[in-house]
Structures are given as structure tokens and as C-alpha cells.
Amino acid sequence: MIPVLFYVAAAIAVGAAILAMTRSNAAHALIFLIVSLLGIAVLFFLLGAPFAAALQVVVYAGAIMVLFVFVIMMLNLGGNSQEKEHDLLSFEYWLVPGVMAGILLGELVIAINQTTNPLVSDPVLPKAVALSLFGPYMLGVELASMLLLAGLVGAYHLGRDFLVRNRERSS
Amino acid sequence: MDELRVISMIFILIGGAVGGAAVMTWFERRMLGVWQDRLGPNRLGPFGIFQVAADMLKLLGKHDWVPPFADRPVFIFAPTAIVIAMMLGFAVVPFAPDLVIIDMNIGLLFFLGMTSLAVYSVLLGGLASKNKYALMGGLRSAAQMVSYEVFMGLSLMGVVMLTGSFSLPAIVEAQRDWWFIVTQPLGLFVFLVAGLAESHRLPFDLPEAEHELTAGFHTEYGGMKFAMFMLGEYLGLMLISCMITTLFLGGWLGPFLPPLVWFFLKTAVVILFFILLRAAIPRPRYDQLMSLGWKVMLPITLINLMLTGAIALWQAEATL
Numbered sequence: 298m299i300p301v302l303f304y305v306a307a308a309i310a311v312g313a314a315i316l317a318m319t320r321s322n323a324a325h326a327l328i329f330l331i332v333s334l335l336g337i338a339v340l341f342f343l344l345g346a347p348f349a350a351a352l353q354v355v356v357y358a359g360a361i362m363v364l365f366v367f368v369i370m371m372l373n374l375g376g377n378s379q380e381k382e383h384d385l386l387s388f389e390y391w392l393v394p395g396v397m398a399g400i401l402l403g404e405l406v407i408a409i410n411q412t413t414n415p416l417v418s419d420p421v422l423p424k425a426v427a428l429s430l431f432g433p434y435m436l437g438v439e440l441a442s443m444l445l446l447a448g449l450v451g452a453y454h455l456g457r458d459f460l461v462r463n464r465e466r467s468s
Numbered sequence: 469m470d471e472l473r474v475i476s477m478i479f480i481l482i483g484g485a486v487g488g489a490a491v492m493t494w495f496e497r498r499m500l501g502v503w504q505d506r507l508g509p510n511r512l513g514p515f516g517i518f519q520v521a522a523d524m525l526k527l528l529g530k531h532d533w534v535p536p537f538a539d540r541p542v543f544i545f546a547p548t549a550i551v552i553a554m555m556l557g558f559a560v561v562p563f564a565p566d567l568v569i570i571d572m573n574i575g576l577l578f579f580l581g582m583t584s585l586a587v588y589s590v591l592l593g594g595l596a597s598k599n600k601y602a603l604m605g606g607l608r609s610a611a612q613m614v615s616y617e618v619f620m621g622l623s624l625m626g627v628v629m630l631t632g633s634f635s636l637p638a639i640v641e642a643q644r645d646w647w648f649i650v651t652q653p654l655g656l657f658v659f660l661v662a663g664l665a666e667s668h669r670l671p672f673d674l675p676e677a678e679h680e681l682t683a684g685f686h687t688e689y690g691g692m693k694f695a696m697f698m699l700g701e702y703l704g705l706m707l708i709s710c711m712i713t714t715l716f717l718g719g720w721l722g723p724f725l726p727p728l729v730w731f732f733l734k735t736a737v738v739i740l741f742f743i744l745l746r747a748a749i750p751r752p753r754y755d756q757l758m759s760l761g762w763k764v765m766l767p768i769t770l771i772n773l774m775l776t777g778a779i780a781l782w783q784a785e786a787t788l
Contacts, residue, residue, distance in 0.1 A: 324542060324595055331588070351577035355621070359584025360614055366591050367610040370603060422573055423634055 303343050310336030321382040323369050327362065334358045345420040477569055481558055489702035494520045496743050503747040530691035535597070538688060542596035547693045550589030550700030554707055557582035561710045562637045564720045564727040575636040576628065579711060580621050583666050587613040589700060590668070594685035605684025608754060612665055612672070615761045619769040620662035626655040626776040627715050640719035647718040654772040656716045658765050663712070665761070667704035669742065671749040672757060709738040 310333050317329035334357045341350035430438055494509060494517055501508025512518035534543055560575040562568040572578060587609065594606020628634060630651060631642040639648075649656055665672040673684075681687070686697050713719060713734040720727030722734075752760065 322539075324539065324592075328542065328545075328592070347572065347574045348577070351574045351581055354581030355577060355584055359581055359587070360617060363584070363587055363591065363610055363614050366588075366595065367607065367614075370591070370595055370607050370610065420573075423577075 299343055303340065306336050306339040306343065309333075310340065321379050323378070323382070324366070327365055327369060330365075331358050331362050334362065347420050348423045348426045349421075474569055477567070478559075481569065482555060485555065485558060485703055485706065486699065488706060489699050490520050490524065491517070492702050492706070492739070493523065493698070496746075499740065499743045500747050503744065524695075527692055527695045532691045532693065535599075535688050537598045539596040539598065542592050543688075544693070546589050546593035546596055547689065547696035547700070548589075549592065550586045551696055551703065553582045553586040553589070554700055554703035557586075557707045558703075558710070560636055561707070562640060562714060562719060563731050565637070567728065568637060571635060571637050574634050576624060576634040576639070576715075579636075579707075580617075580624075583620075583704070583707070584613070584617055586666075586700065586704060587617075589697070590685045593689065593697070597685070597688040599688055601681045602685050602687045605681050605687070609668060609685060612668070612757065612761075615758060616662045616665040616765075619658055619761070619765050620666060622766075622769045622773060623655045623658035623662060624715060626652045626772050629773075629776050629780050636714055636719075640714055640721065643718045643721060647716065647721075649716045652716065652772070652776070654768055655776075656712070658769050658772070659712065659715070661765060663708035664742070664745065665757075667701060667708055669701065669705060669746060671745060671751060673751065705739065705742060706735070709735045709742065712738050 313329045313333035313336060317326045317333060320326035320329060334353060338350045338353035338358065341347075341353055497519075498508040498510070498516065501510075508516070509519040510516040512522055534540055557579050559569040560572060560578050562571070590609040590613075591606050594602045594604075594609070597603070627639060627648050630648065631639045633639065633642075642648075686694055689697060710731075713731060717734045717738070719734075720731045722730035725733075
């Protein structure tokens with residue numbers, strides 16, 4: 298049963314990802330990307346990582362993609378950009394990236410063939426994830442939080458500059 | 469046999485939730501009438517309850533129109549997203565000791581994930597309408613939901629810390645001595661406000677804001693598509709109330725009465741409180757809403773988290 302569910306979810310994830318790349322309408326592409334991320338969440342769940350699956354839905358599908366849609370709305374892209382996007386999909390643009398991605402895919406297939414039975418029967422519980430994050434991978438967590446803090450400070454600086462400039466203009 | 473039980477529960481739940489949402493439209497208007505010293509819909513049937521059927525017939529009879537300038541597939545998909553997500557959210561709610569569709573060890577995270585997916589309904593509805601008011605409504609809701617989601621999740625971490633699990637039945641069982649409303653009052657307060665903002669109901673209905681944005685994200689919607697948005701909103705309200713009951717008010721726990729009755733009584737009280745808030749509080753300005761979120765709610769949540777963690781550690785030390 299689980300292999301069938303796995304292949305269905307995987308097919309949906311891959312299909313949605315391909316559609317996300319080939320849509321010229323930015324909003325449609327984003328919707329397919331969200332579907333692809335949800336498919337990956339199902340894969341995580343089936344592979345015995347329910348916590349990663351839940352975080353995939355909450356963080357990627359639920360928060361980061363919302364911000365992407367937010368940007369699309371802010372830019373309010375019309376038909377003009379859609380045509381431009383259409384031109385960007387021509388053969389010469391995707392040939393080289395396509396070949397490189399193909400090589401990587403081949404390597405991945407070889408690597409996967411060498412591991413035995415990736416499906417695990419007992420799921421990794423949230424507690425185990427937390428213990429490994431704040432145990433052996435403590436440094437990684439701290440570095441990631443530093444990176445996020447840098448982003449936060451940068452955004453604050455840019456936003457503040459904008460506010461100050463506006464005030465000068467109005468006074 | 470077990471599958472049959474779960475499947476029948478799913479169907480009962482879907483029927484009950486949709487029926488409950490329909491009755492709630494009437495109930496809410498009557499209660500608003502009581503609190504605002506007027507009558508509300510009281511003509512059709514006893515206490516006006518058949519108003520629900522009349523409204524439903526009217527919505528079904530309306531022309532199901534898609535504006536020619538709209539992004540047709542997205543426009544049609546948008547209202548379904550919120551209903552599907554909210555319905556899925558009910559799957560982890562424990563109504564009574566054995567009455568839960570799925571008891572996952574990530575139940576609480578599943579609920580958070582579903583509420584965050586429900587946002588797409590409003591966003592895509594606003595985007596696909598190709599209308600400036602709808603777009604403004606969608607933009608507002610995107611910012612509002614993303615910010616309030618942050619501390620909606622964080623406010624529940626105190627409960628998780630005290631329980632030691634994300635499983636909702638385990639959280640209810642952990643409240644045998646003290647309900648979490650006693651030990652986590654700040655968590656409850658923040659979750660209540662964030663839940664209100666997530667279901668974009670009246671004090672926080674900035675995405676619709678009648679007198680600024682005509683009707684916000686659903687300006688272009690009519691008939692059954694509009695009804696789907698409303699259904700999703702009421703389902704969201706019920707889901708949030710069920711979660712408050714489960715997480716802070718002891719779920720099914722209570723003396724004398726059977727567990728299911730206790731659960732529904734508590735949920736009804738929470739829903740009533742939400743309706744009272746709608747009647748009592750005016751809508752804030754948009755920047756007030758955002759600064760309330762980031763400057764008041766987030767610090768409260770972090771303080772709550774720190775205190776809870778400190779006390780939990782201290783107690784663990786004491787028992788050693």
C-alpha cells in the first residue's frame with residue numbers, strides 16, 4: 298500500500314514541478330509549486346518523517362509561498378510580462394540548464410540504487426528530531442539563527458531608510 | 469470494522485460541520501440582535517430558524533457568474549481551498565476519548581498546517597478577481613495571516629511544553645489536574661486573538677473591510693462561490709473554537725455529563741464569546757492591527773514561552 302501511495306504522491310510532485318516551470322502566468326506557476334511542495338510533504342510522511350512533513354506544510358506551503366504570492370500581487374503582473382515569460386521558455390535558454398540537471402539526475406539515480414530499502418517502518422518522532430537538532434547539530438541551528446538575524450537586521454535597515462526618506466520628502 | 473467506523477465518522481463530521489455552519493449564520497445574527505438591542509431574523513419558523521433555508525435557497529438560485537476579466541480556473545478554485553483545508557483540520561480534533569478520526573503524534577502541527585493553507589483561498593480569490601479592491605483585500609490578508617500565524621504557533625508551544633507531546637488526546641489527558649487556561653493564560657489570550665485574525669472575523673476582517681474595500685477579496689464573488697467563502701469562514705471559527713476547547717479548556721474532561729456533551733458545551737461557550745467580540749469591538753486600522761501583532765502579541769508570546777520553559781525546567785529539577 299505504502300509504495301503505491303508513494304509513487305502517486307511522487308508523480309504529482311514531479312508533474313506539478315514541471316508544470317510550475319513551464320507556466321508563463323506567474324500565479325499559475327506558483328499554485329503548481331505549492332502543489333509540488335504538498336506532494337513532497339506527503340512523501341516525507343510516507344518515508345517515516347511526520348515532523349518534517351508537518352513543517353513542510355506549515356513553513357514552505359503555508360508561509361514562504363504565501364510571501365511569494367504576496368510579491369506577485371504587489372507587482373501586479375499583466376499580460377505584457379506573460380508574453381515576455383513565454384519568450385524566456387525558448388529552447389536555447391533551457392538547453393544548458395536542462396543538460397546539467399539531467400547529469401545530476403543520473404547521479405542521483407545511481408546513488409539511490411546503491412542504498413537498500415529507503416522506506417523505514419518506524420516513524421521518527423518530533424522528540425527525536427528535537428534531540429538531534431539541539432544535540433549533535435546545535436552549531437548548525439545556531440548558525441541558521443544567526444543567518445536569519447542578519448536577514449532581519451538587513452530588512453529593518455532597508456525599511457527604516459525608506460521611512461526616513463519619505464519623511465524628508467513630506468517635510 | 470475499524471475502517472468502517474472511521475469512514476462513518478468522517479461522513480458524520482462533514483455533515484455536522486456543514487450543518488453547524490449553516491445554523492450558525494442564523495444563530496450569530498440572532499445573538500448579535502440580542503446584544504445590540506434589536507431582533508435579528510425572527511420571522512420564519514420558531515425563533516426564525518428557517519431563515520437558514522431561505523438564505524440557502526436564495527444563494528442556490530443566484531446566477532453563478534464568473535467575470536470575463538477574471539482568471540477563470542483560479543477564480544473557481546479559490547473558494548474550495550478554504551473549505552477543504554478547514555474540513556481536513558477537523559480530522560485531528562478529539563471530541564471524546566475514542567472519538568477522533570486520526571490521533572497523530574503531530575496532530576497540533578497538522579492543525580496549524582491546515583489553517584495556514586486556508587489562507588490561499590483569500591489570496592487567490594483576491595488575485596484571480598483582477599479587481600483593485602479584491603487585490604487590496606488579498607494583499608492585506610497575506611500580510612495579516614503570515615504575521616499572526618507566527619505567534620499562533622508560538623503561543624501553543626507552552627501547552628506542548630507542559631504536555632510533552634503534539635498529540636491532541638495527550639494534551640487533553642494532561643489537563644486532568646489543571647486546565648491549561650489556569651497555567652497558560654497568556655497562551656490562551658494570544659491564541660484567541662491570533663485565531664480571530666486567522667479566521668478573519670469582524671474585529672480583524674481587514675481583508676473584507678466593507679466601508680473601505682466594498683467587500684475585499686470576495687467583491688467579485690456571488691451565489692454559491694460566495695457561500696463557499698462564508699462556509700469556510702464559519703468552519704474556521706468552529707475549528708478554532710474546538711481547538712481552544714481542546715488545548716485550554718480541558719477538552720472532553722468534566723464531571724457527571726458524558727464527555728461528548730462537555731466538549732460541545734465548552735465549544736459553544738467559546739463560539740458565543742467570539743460572537744460577543746464581534747458585537748463589542750470595532751475594527752482597528754490596518755497599521756494598528758499589524759503593530760498590535762508584532763509589538764504586543766509577539767513579546768507576550770516570547771515571555772510566556774520563557775516563563776513556561778523556566779518553570780518546567782525548575783519542576784523537572786525538583787522531581788529529580
